[in-house]
């Protein structure tokens with residue numbers, strides 16, 4: 210298999226929330242895309258790993274990804290250890306993605322920032338010829354970082370206006386996380402569905418507005434971007 214884009218994140222539903230629209234857009238342009246969940250999300254307050262796996266499969270279908278897998282790292286204990294990096298490197302060698310999307314390196318949840326480091330270092334290891342690991346050495350060309358965090362300046366924003374409503378459906382596929390059973394309603398829900406919906410809409414509009422479209426998804430990269438033709442530069446200045 211040879212993926213164009215592989216999005217890696219700590220928990221099932223992280224990718225949907227940060228870059229689901231972009232993955233769908235790439236799939237619609239004919240590129241094979243994939244999602245690697247580092248954990249099965251077994252520490253989540255709601256749902257069981259079995260339920261979350263079904264939800265993840267339903268979301269993957271909506272986002273038209275060609276491949277989705279779980280690395281099997283323990284939830285709430287994502288760490289860039291030698292062992293987890295080697296496991297990730299093996300997957301990178303198998304899928305050979307040109308672009309890898311990782312969680313933004315600053316986050317509240319330790320799994321998210323550790324996933325960022327683990328992802329980067331796993332991609333690096335995958336390219337070492339002498340690594341005692343099966344498969345042909347391979348290193349992705351591009352590493353991007355995705356976030357639903359406010360307060361950072363993105364390097365670029367992808368227009369997901371055409372994909373927004375299906376991305377929303379993919380997120381809502383995680384019914385156990387966002388749609389508590391009626392008997393549970395009195396419990397405190399961290400991300401109640403109406404709140405989540407309003408927040409998703411607000412964030413996507415906020416980033417969309419920055420590039421003059423309705424909905425957008427922000428990305429960061431650590432290197433600069435090259436330009437060939439000033440006449441092709443998008444986004445109005447004044």
Ligand SMILES: [Zn+2]
Pocket residue numbers: 219220223318321
């Ligand atoms: Zn998460």
